Amino acid sequence: MMLDGLYQEIILDHYKHPHGRGLRDPFQGEAHHVNPTCGDEITVRVTQDLSDISYDGLGCSISQASASVLHELLSGRTASEAAGIHEAFVALMQGRGQVEPDEEVLGDGIAFAGVAKFPARVKCALLPWMAFKDAAARAGVDVSSSSEASEVKA
Amino acid sequence: MMLDGLYQEIILDHYKHPHGRGLRDPFQGEAHHVNPTCGDEITVRVTQDLSDISYDGLGCSISQASASVLHELLSGRTASEAAGIHEAFVALMQGRGQVEPDEEVLGDGIAFAGVAKFPARVKCALLPWMAFKDAAARAGVDVSSSSEASEVKA
Amino acid sequence: MTFDVARVRADFPILSREINGHPLVYLDSANTSQKPRQVIDAMRVHNERHNGNVSRSVHTLGTEATSAYEDARGKIAAFVNAATPDEIVFTKNSTEAINLVAHSLGQHLSLKPGDEIVISEMEHHSNIVPWQLLCDRTGATLRWFSVSDEGRLIFEDGLINSRTKIVSLVHMSNVLGTINDVGPIVAAARSVGALVMLDCSQSVPHLPVDVRALGVDFIAFTGHKMLGPTGIGVLWGRHELLAAMPPFLAGGSMIETVTMGGTTFAAPPARFEAGTPPIAEAVGLGAAVDYLNALGMEAVHQHEQEITAYALKTLADVPGVRLFGPSTPEGRGGTLSFGVDGVHPHDVGQILDAVGVEVRVGHHCAKPTCARFGVPAMTRASFYLYTTTDEIDALVRGLDQVRKVFG
Amino acid sequence: MTFDVARVRADFPILSREINGHPLVYLDSANTSQKPRQVIDAMRVHNERHNGNVSRSVHTLGTEATSAYEDARGKIAAFVNAATPDEIVFTKNSTEAINLVAHSLGQHLSLKPGDEIVISEMEHHSNIVPWQLLCDRTGATLRWFSVSDEGRLIFEDGLINSRTKIVSLVHMSNVLGTINDVGPIVAAARSVGALVMLDCSQSVPHLPVDVRALGVDFIAFTGHKMLGPTGIGVLWGRHELLAAMPPFLAGGSMIETVTMGGTTFAAPPARFEAGTPPIAEAVGLGAAVDYLNALGMEAVHQHEQEITAYALKTLADVPGVRLFGPSTPEGRGGTLSFGVDGVHPHDVGQILDAVGVEVRVGHHCAKPTCARFGVPAMTRASFYLYTTTDEIDALVRGLDQVRKVFG
Numbered sequence A, B: 001m002m003l004d005g006l007y008q009e010i011i012l013d014h015y016k017h018p019h020g021r022g023l024r025d026p027f028q029g030e031a032h033h034v035n036p037t038c039g040d041e042i043t044v045r046v047t048q049d050l051s052d053i054s055y056d057g058l059g060c061s062i063s064q065a066s067a068s069v070l071h072e073l074l075s076g077r078t079a080s081e082a083a084g085i086h087e088a089f090v091a092l093m094q095g096r097g098q099v100e101p102d103e104e105v106l107g108d109g110i111a112f113a114g115v116a117k118f119p120a121r122v123k124c125a126l127l128p129w130m131a132f133k134d135a136a137a138r139a140g141v142d143v144s145s146s147s148e149a150s151e152v153k154a
Numbered sequence C, D: 001m002t003f004d005v006a007r008v009r010a011d012f013p014i015l016s017r018e019i020n021g022h023p024l025v026y027l028d029s030a031n032t033s034q035k036p037r038q039v040i041d042a043m044r045v046h047n048e049r050h051n052g053n054v055s056r057s058v059h060t061l062g063t064e065a066t067s068a069y070e071d072a073r074g075k076i077a078a079f080v081n082a083a084t085p086d087e088i089v090f091t092k093n094s095t096e097a098i099n100l101v102a103h104s105l106g107q108h109l110s111l112k113p114g115d116e117i118v119i120s121e122m123e124h125h126s127n128i129v130p131w132q133l134l135c136d137r138t139g140a141t142l143r144w145f146s147v148s149d150e151g152r153l154i155f156e157d158g159l160i161n162s163r164t165k166i167v168s169l170v171h172m173s174n175v176l177g178t179i180n181d182v183g184p185i186v187a188a189a190r191s192v193g194a195l196v197m198l199d200c201s202q203s204v205p206h207l208p209v210d211v212r213a214l215g216v217d218f219i220a221f222t223g224h225k226m227l228g229p230t231g232i233g234v235l236w237g238r239h240e241l242l243a244a245m246p247p248f249l250a251g252g253s254m255i256e257t258v259t260m261g262g263t264t265f266a267a268p269p270a271r272f273e274a275g276t277p278p279i280a281e282a283v284g285l286g287a288a289v290d291y292l293n294a295l296g297m298e299a300v301h302q303h304e305q306e307i308t309a310y311a312l313k314t315l316a317d318v319p320g321v322r323l324f325g326p327s328t329p330e331g332r333g334g335t336l337s338f339g340v341d342g343v344h345p346h347d348v349g350q351i352l353d354a355v356g357v358e359v360r361v362g363h364h365c366a367k368p369t370c371a372r373f374g375v376p377a378m379t380r381a382s383f384y385l386y387t388t389t390d391e392i393d394a395l396v397r398g399l400d401q402v403r404k405v406f407g
C-alpha cells in the first residue's frame, strides 16, 4: 500500500505535538491496554464527568496521534456525545476505507480515514479508543455503542 | 507393484498348511510381537536347545507363511546355524529386491525374495523372525547377528 | 441431476493416474481425501506470491498473508456455522484438536478422582488415548458406550450421570460408517452439566454440519480428509469456554505480554495457536471449503448416499463377504468395512491394489472397534464426492480376483 | 566465486514481485523465508500424483506417500548429522517441538520444587513460555543467563548447578543475531548431569549444524524458516532419551496396542507423531534440504557473512541508527535489529514497505530481549541466501526516506 493518506500532516502534527498527554489526578477510571502483536501500550485515565481524559503510552505515530485526537474530541463531552463520536471513529477505522468520515463529528479524526486502508495499522489507531472505553466503564460511564457487536465479529 | 513374485505357490502352501503351528510345552523363552500399523500378532516359544520352535498368531498370508518357514528352517539347529539363517533372511527382506537368496541357506525361505519389493509387507515377513529372536534371547540363546545394526538404521 | 461426478473428477489430477496398469480406483478417502486442482493451485499461488509470516508484520507480504489466513478462518467458521471466526482454532490435525481440549479443558475443570469422562467403543484412537492419559493425570475415570451387532451406539441409561464432566463422541465412525444420533447424548449431558465434544473428522467432510444446531461445545476436524492439505486441523469451541480455558501449547503469538518472571495470554483463538501456524495450509483449506460450498454439502451427501446404497447392495451379493456396521444407508455414511472369509485383509488389500483398487486394511486406528467384532483387522472401502458406481464394480471384480488367488 | 546469488534468486518466484511499484526487497527471512520453485513443485507433484496417508496402507499410493515421508526424515537426519532417522520427530513448528520436550521430558525427569531450568534473556517466547508453564506445573524454578550490552550471553558461574535439570538455549538469537558459544554451556550442564536443548530455529537454516559435534540432547527447528513450507517443524533428540520419554500428543499412529482399558506406545519417532502428520510438508522440507545441500551450508553461511559485514558497515554510517547486538560479523548471523532515533519501528517499517523493503518491526516474539535494551520494539532486517548488497543499499535509501517524513 502506498503511503498516500496514511501519514497526513494532521497526524504527524498530533504525533509531534500531542495534546493533553501525561497522566493526571484526580481520575475515576483507568485502563492499560497492550497491542500483543507489536507491544504498543497505553494507559488512559478519565474523570467521571469526562472533564479530563489523560493518557500516557509508548507507540507509533498512529497510536500516539490517535490518543491526542481522542483527548481533543472527547474531553468535556457528555457520555452520550462521547459514545457517538467513539462509534463514528470505530466505524471509520473498520470501514476498510469505504466509510466517508463526517468532519462535524470527528474533527481532526477525519485524518485517520487513510489508516483504515492499512489493516495492520487499524489496531494502532484503535488502541487508545479501546482503552478509553474500558477506563470510562470503570468510572461508571457507559460509552459502548451499537458498533460494538460488529467489532467483536471483525 | 504387480503381484508377480509376492504370492509364490510355496508361500500360499505354507499359509494354507502351516508347519509346526500351535504353542507347545516345555519352552524356555517366549515372546509376543505386534505389528502396530496393521495389528498382526505372533507369539513364539523356543526351547533352549532350539529342538522345538512353536508359535501361534493372527496375520496375513505373508506373516503366517513366514512363521511356518521359520519353524522348518530353525528347529533343531545350533545357535550359530540359526544366527546365520536368521541373518540371511533379514538381509533378503531388507534388500529391496536387490539381494540374491541362497537356497542352500534359506530353503523355502527363498520364496520370500519377492516380498522385499513390497515395503509395506516386509514387516509382515519379519514379524515372526523378530519375535523368535526375542524369545531365543529370553531362553539364553544368542542369535543376534551383524545384520542387526543395519536393521536399526533401516 | 445437478451433481456431475465426471466434472468433479476432472478437477482431481491424481484420478487420471494408473496403478499397476489399471486406472486408479481410490476408495480410501476416509483415510485421506484427494485434492482438487483448486486447492493445490491456491497453495502454490500463495507460496509464489503472498508468502509472509502472519500477525507480526506491517509489511505488504505480511499483511496479505495475514488476510489470507484470517479469511480462511472466516470461511471455515461459516462452513460449520460458528458464531464468530474467533471460535475457530487452527491445529495441525484433528488429533491435536482433541489433545488440546483434553489438556486445557481438563485443567479448566480441575478434574479429579470420582469425575467421569464418557466416550464410546467405536472411537478412533485419537478420541480414546488423549482421554486415557487425562484420566491417568487426574484420577478421573473413563467410561464408554458399547456398540450393537449392527454397529449402532447402545445408549445405556445412567452412563452419563452426575459424575460425568466430559462426553467425547465420534460423529461418524471411520470404521462402521455409523452416524451417531447426537441429540439424546447432548440432552443427557446437558441435564447433568457435562460438556460435549464431537469428533467430526469423518462428518464435516461429508455432510452439512452446523455446530449450533448440534448444540455441542467442541468439535474437531481435519483438513486432509476434506479436500484440503495435510498439516492443518480445526478445533471449534464455544467462545465463552475457549475464553475460560488455559493455553495448551505455549510460545510466539499466543501471549499478551511476556517477562522472564511471567506471562499473560492473548484471547482465543490466538491463545491456542502457539508459533507460526500452518499458513499456506489454511489457505488450501479455505479453497477446499469454497470447493465444497460451490457443490453444496447437501448435494455431496446425497451423491455419497447413492454410492453407499449401491455399494451395500452390490457387496451383499459377493460370496464370503461379511459387512461390519449398518447394512442400509440410513444413518450411515460412505465408509464400508468388511471381511472376506478365510482371507486376511492384508492379502485382500494387496490383491485389490494389483488391479488399481486402493482400500485400507488393518485396524483403522480403532482397535477396540475391531475387537468388538472379534477381528484384528478389516478391509475398508470409503467414498467421496468423486466416487462412481463403476468404481464399486471394480471393487467387486477385484474381490473375485481375491477369491481366485486364495480360493 | 562459486555462490551465484543471481542464479539462486531466479529459483524464487516471489522475488520477481513488485511491492508498491518497487521491486520486492525481502529482508524478513528470520520471520519466514521464501520458497524456491523446487520446494513448491515437490509439494504440488506429491499432491497431484502420490497423495495417500502414511504408515497405514498396503496400497501403492500409501506406500509411495510413506516412502516420500520417510525419505524426508532420512534427509533431515543426515542434514543435522543425527545418528539415525529415528531421532527425527516431525512436529508442526519449532514451538511444538519445544513444548513436546517441556511436557515429556518434564514428566520423564519427574521435576519437582527445588529443581531448576535454565534459559536466557535472549530467548524467543517459544523457548520461554513452555518452561514457565512447566515450572508452574511442577514447582521447579526458572533461571536465566543475562545479556551484555554487546548482545552476548553472560556466562554466569554457578547458574548451572547441581539443582539444574534442563538447560534450554537459543543457538542464534532471532533479534540480536548472536550465535551462542554452546561448548561451555554443554560442559557445565554435563558436569552436573543436566540435559541441554538448543533452539536452532535460526541456526539450522543458515549454518552447518551437527548435533553430534554440538554434544546437546535435543534441538528444535522449523521448516518455514529454511526454504520449506509452513506446517512442519522438527525435533531431534538423542535416541535413548526419546525412547525413555512418555508420549505427549496421543492418538492414531503413536500406539502399539489400544484397548478401552489401556494403551501401550510405539517406539520413537512414531510415539511422538500422533495423528496424520504434515506429509506433503515433509516432502517440501526434504526438497528444501536438497536445495540447501546442493549449494552447501558452508557456502550459504559464507554468503550471509559477507552480506552481514556489508550491512553492519553500511548501517553504521546512517545517521540516527542504533544497532542492537554484536557490531561485527564474528559470532553472529545475518539478523540486524536497530532503532531509528525519534521514529517508532512501526513507522519505520511502514515507510520502508512503501518503497518495497520488507522488514519486521515490533517485539519479534522476544519481549525480554527488547526490555533488556530498554525499548518496546525494534526494526529488524534479516538476510538469507538470496539477499544482495543492492538490497542493503535499498534499505539505507529507505531509511533516508524515513528521516524525511519524520525529520
Ligand SMILES: Cc1ncc(COP(=O)(O)O)c(C=O)c1O
Residues within 6 Å of the ligand: C252, C274, C275, C276, C277, D030, D031, D093, D094, D095, D096, D124, D126, D127, D170, D172, D173, D174, D199, D201, D202, D222, D233, D365
Ligand atoms: C529463535 C526462535 N525460536 C523459535 C521460533 C518459533 O518458530 P515457529 O514459529 O516456527 O514455531 C522462532 C521463530 O519464530 C525463532 O526465531
Ligand SMILES: Cc1ncc(COP(=O)(O)O)c(C=O)c1O
Residues within 6 Å of the ligand: C030, C031, C093, C094, C095, C096, C124, C126, C127, C170, C172, C173, C174, C199, C201, C202, C222, C233, C365, D252, D274, D275, D276, D277
Ligand atoms: C474418526 C476420526 N477421528 C480422528 C481422526 C484423526 O485425524 P488426524 O489423523 O487428521 O488427526 C480420524 C482420521 O484418521 C478419524 O477418522
